[in-house]
Amino acid sequence: KQEVTQxxxxxxxxxxxxxxxxCSFTDSAIYNLQWFRQDPGKGLTSLLLIQSSQRxxxxxxxxxxxxxxxxxxxxxxxxSQPGDSATYLCAVRIQGAQKLVFGQGTRxxxxx
Amino acid sequence: xxxxxxxxxxxxxxRGQEARLRCSxxxxxxHVYWYRQLPEEGLKFMVYLQKENIIDxxxxxxxxxxxxxxxxxxxxxxxxxxxxxxxxxxxxxxxPQQLTGELFFGEGSxxxxx
Numbered sequence: 001k002q003e004v005t006q007x008x009x010x011x012x013x014x015x016x017x018x019x020x021x022x023c024s025f026t027d028s029a030i031y032n033l034q035w036f037r038q039d040p041g042k043g044l045t046s047l048l049l050i051q052s053s054q055r056x057x058x059x060x061x062x063x064x065x066x067x068x069x070x071x072x073x074x075x076x077x078x079x080s081q082p083g084d085s086a087t088y089l090c091a092v093r094i095q096g097a098q099k100l101v102f103g104q105g106t107r108x109x110x111x112x
Numbered sequence: 113x114x115x116x117x118x119x120x121x122x123x124x125x126x127r128g129q130e131a132r133l134r135c136s137x138x139x140x141x142x143h144v145y146w147y148r149q150l151p152e153e154g155l156k157f158m159v160y161l162q163k164e165n166i167i168d169x170x171x172x173x174x175x176x177x178x179x180x181x182x183x184x185x186x187x188x189x190x191x192x193x194x195x196x197x198x199x200x201x202x203x204x205x206x207x208p209q210q211l212t213g214e215l216f217f218g219e220g221s222x223x224x225x226x
Contacts (some may be wrong), residue, residue: 031212043203043219047125051212052182093215097168099145100205100215102155 002027002094006103013084014111021075021106023090028068034100035064035075036089044089048075080110114139116218117186118204121184126226131191131198133221137206143213144187145205146179155203194225 003026036044048057048064056065062074091100117136146158160168161181183186201220207213
């Protein structure tokens, strides 16, 4: 059974810092991995999608890496801003079942 | 380009009533997924459907819950005889046919059972 773990559960940093969010998964049989952002009371916004054959994806100040063999992904946020405050969710799309399995999320707070 | 549309956004029901949640996928997407998010918990998979077929319902409670995705119209998640424990945010996602496709989520339907 695929399990996805995100560390830390919560993170608070001052504005301007670079930071890393971690995601680990137990079964490497995945199609891809997606990072999402969720604001309080809102839906999920897709940030980055990494296919299983890829090592990283970049979008603006965000960079996500994938090491499928070790079951790890990281989301790097450069020059953090207060508007980056949200919960960040990692999810893997598992082979066979096709569904996304989510981690519990990291609640990020960027202090002005 | 409309994204995934869910309605109602908020729904209040009394115990024992029925709740119907609707989801219109991104145009051209043939795969629909329903997830539930309980307060202060992560997203849990409920059901995966393609047009007119339930592919995986391993996350659906055995009783009172049902889902459909008809040939025409939106996908429906139906909860009969709601109980307080059903209060949650219900999210719908859609993806294109490719297995490596990205999933897009709607804004969710927030069910409150009084």
